[in-house]
Amino acid sequence: MNKFEVIKxxxxxxxxxxxxxxxxxxxxxxxxxxxxxFYVFRSFDIASKQSEVQQSVSLAKNIIENKVRYSQMxxxxxxxxxxxxxxxxxxxxxxxxxxxxxxxxxxxxLGAISGNVNMQVYxxxxxxxxxxxxxxxxxxxxHEYNIDSNILIHKVTDRxxxxxxxxxxxxxxxxxxxPEEGT
Numbered sequence: 001m002n003k004f005e006v007i008k009x010x011x012x013x014x015x016x017x018x019x020x021x022x023x024x025x026x027x028x029x030x031x032x033x034x035x036x037x038f039y040v041f042r043s044f045d046i047a048s049k050q051s052e053v054q055q056s057v058s059l060a061k062n063i064i065e066n067k068v069r070y071s072q073m074x075x076x077x078x079x080x081x082x083x084x085x086x087x088x089x090x091x092x093x094x095x096x097x098x099x100x101x102x103x104x105x106x107x108x109x110l111g112a113i114s115g116n117v118n119m120q121v122y123x124x125x126x127x128x129x130x131x132x133x134x135x136x137x138x139x140x141x142x143h144e145y146n147i148d149s150n151i152l153i154h155k156v157t158d159r160x161x162x163x164x165x166x167x168x169x170x171x172x173x174x175x176x177x178x179p180e181e182g183t
Contacts, residue, residue, distance in 0.1 A: 057137040070174040
């Protein structure tokens with residue numbers, strides 16, 4: 001046999017059984033990959049929504065704490081017809097925490113940060129010096145998170161023991177100006 005001779009190879013191709021086995025293995029690999037991919041994206045979505053709820057609830061509680069600390073407060077069922085100068089209010093409207101500043105301007109307490117978080121706020125008189133604030137949030141009834149805090153305030157004039165921050169209920173408060181130096 002000459003070393004330059006062409007070796008003839010017989011090509012038979014794949015049998016139908018070999019093709020079916022390869023196809024079955026391919027389907028199994030694709031199904032496992034799709035399941036894993038779906039699980040990862042679903043887990044990321046759940047974690048993202050839970051993080052958004054926790055961030056919004058914590059931020060709302062901190063802002064409310066900072067605004068009402070050392071204030072003189074009325075717990076009201078509805079906003080007075082005329083807001084007295086220097087008074088502020090926090091209330092819920094359609095699941096959004098609203099804030100009225102001392103100049104009477106209304107805005108979202110959290111602005112765009114709250115995203116699609118549905119908020120509820122509860123205020124409870126805890127004696128003459130403390131107000132309990134309970135903030136709860138959720139997205140579409142899921143991913144619920146809540147937090148509460150007792151806030152030291154100057155004085156509470158309560159008209160009710162507990163006020164749930166559903167649409168229309170609010171806290172109405174006055175933060176006295178800081179004492180002038182030298183007085």
